[in-house]
Amino acid sequence: MENGKKQVDALKEWLSYYIKNRDMHLRRIERLRETENGFEACLKDRQREAYVVSIELNTGALSGLSAERLFLVVPNTQKNLGLLIEKWRELASIKNLTIIFVNPRSSLETRWLINPYVHSRVCDDKALAQGLKAMFETVEAWR
Numbered sequence: 001m002e003n004g005k006k007q008v009d010a011l012k013e014w015l016s017y018y019i020k021n022r023d024m025h026l027r028r029i030e031r032l033r034e035t036e037n038g039f040e041a042c043l044k045d046r047q048r049e050a051y052v053v054s055i056e057l058n059t060g061a062l063s064g065l066s067a068e069r070l071f072l073v074v075p076n077t078q079k080n081l082g083l084l085i086e087k088w089r090e091l092a093s094i095k096n097l098t099i100i101f102v103n104p105r106s107s108l109e110t111r112w113l114i115n116p117y118v119h120s121r122v123c124d125d126k127a128l129a130q131g132l133k134a135m136f137e138t139v140e141a142w143r
Contacts, residue, residue, distance in 0.1 A: 008037075010104055012034075012038065012053050015053060015102075030043060037054070038053045047067075050062075057087070057099065070096050070097045071098050071100055074099065076106070076111075078141060084132060088120070098114070101139060114132070
């Protein structure tokens with residue numbers, strides 16, 4: 001596996017393009033600012049979106065952020081899938097959180113997203129692990 005800094009740099013580069021592409025039609029972003037661990041988007045309606053890149057799925061990276069929408073961007077790895085399942089209840093309690101699992105080099109899709117708060121309300125707990133694994137497999141695992 002690549003060293004941590006290279007992985008973070010690759011995720012941040014992918015994320016920069018992702019944010020800009022997502023905004024091409026809506027044109028809601030007034031200003032996009034790079035932060036130490038990601039980006040902050042200031043929207044025209046005065047709301048803010050915080051995008052945090054982390055090698056490991058960890059809510060600690062989100063502490064202290066006060067944005068209307070939080071995005072945690074992590075590599076699409078088996079470990080992060082396991083952490084998602086393990087920390088599901090904690091993650092599902094954060095209403096404004098979307099987690100983006102990424103592999104920029106995937107020959108399939110390059111990302112899959114989940115909002116645990118919303119997903120926990122529509123998903124059967126018994127099928128949770130199986131459903132998350134199915135979404136995980138739509139993007140090649142980052143190695």
